[in-house]
Amino acid sequence: MEMTPNIDGKRSPMTTTTELPSILQTGQGTTQEALELFDRLETVDLDFMWGRWRGRGIYTGHPMDGLLELGNWYGKEFIDPETVHPLLFSGRQGEIFKVAPNLKTMEMVLKLPMPQNPAFKPFLRLLNGLFKTEKSQARLRMMEYRGKVSATMIYDCLPINDSFRKINENQVFGVMDFKQSTQPFFFILERVTGQP
Template structure:
């Protein structure tokens, strides 16, 4: 499977329809590393449903993706409401609660509360950095959140698409997501 024949992109589209954590990680392990410089720019994100307890949460709250201005200036949580983009400060995300009680956040009341509070949750400051780290035996670009025990680790699907796994303290299985370069015409 080479990037030139488009097989990784096709496989990712298949996995985005729903898969298991083991299948998603096998695909992740088959992909090449990503250099930090390759991640500069705006990225549209979507979850790869694996049965993870966080599946569906980001999308329900309007997650758009990530923005990398430079390796030192990363916005890891970019959301969209009525065409307007804004970054959420991960420091205000109660990660322990989210991981323990994700079902409670799927309620209409939780989504209304987010809409009411999103002004207080916003930030214009970068809240993560990129570094090369070794994960699953491969040295690759990793987004390190400033205030949460979260690392988003990336592998290249093609020039405009990466597969990410969120590795966080307290999660037994990683949360899997894809990022497509904004404006790359990914069809998603």
């Protein structure tokens, strides 16, 4: 069970949302705060990750902050170790579709941080439409990151690993480790229940 510091500095179990660190409640903080939280959380195994997950970013000053949400990012889906859909988006009628990640787009975002302006929404929707796919775009493996072995999503065509740690039974804290960026990107995934 995860332990969080009490007012007196001792550690006690993190059991309710009222005890969650502020970065999880507000969705923003520093990179250092996010890494410290990530390092304290429990690891997860592959079985824990199966299914569809709804995602949201944590704002830490990363060039990608808010960009996925602007494009109507839905989340991720883990079918089996070889079949993972890392980018699910919501369409105009609420349909969920899969998108193939693109290295050139990632490099552009990091070099020319795009403003989080609703005017960019049509452009991002167009990009998503161009990269629609039904093919798996990643794998899931147990890998070590920051001193602990936990479930990690490995993109097929990008130098990116997403490592996951457990917040609770239905939420994980994710860190995107991109080879071309020294600053990690953080996000939360919440398990979608009642899926067919």
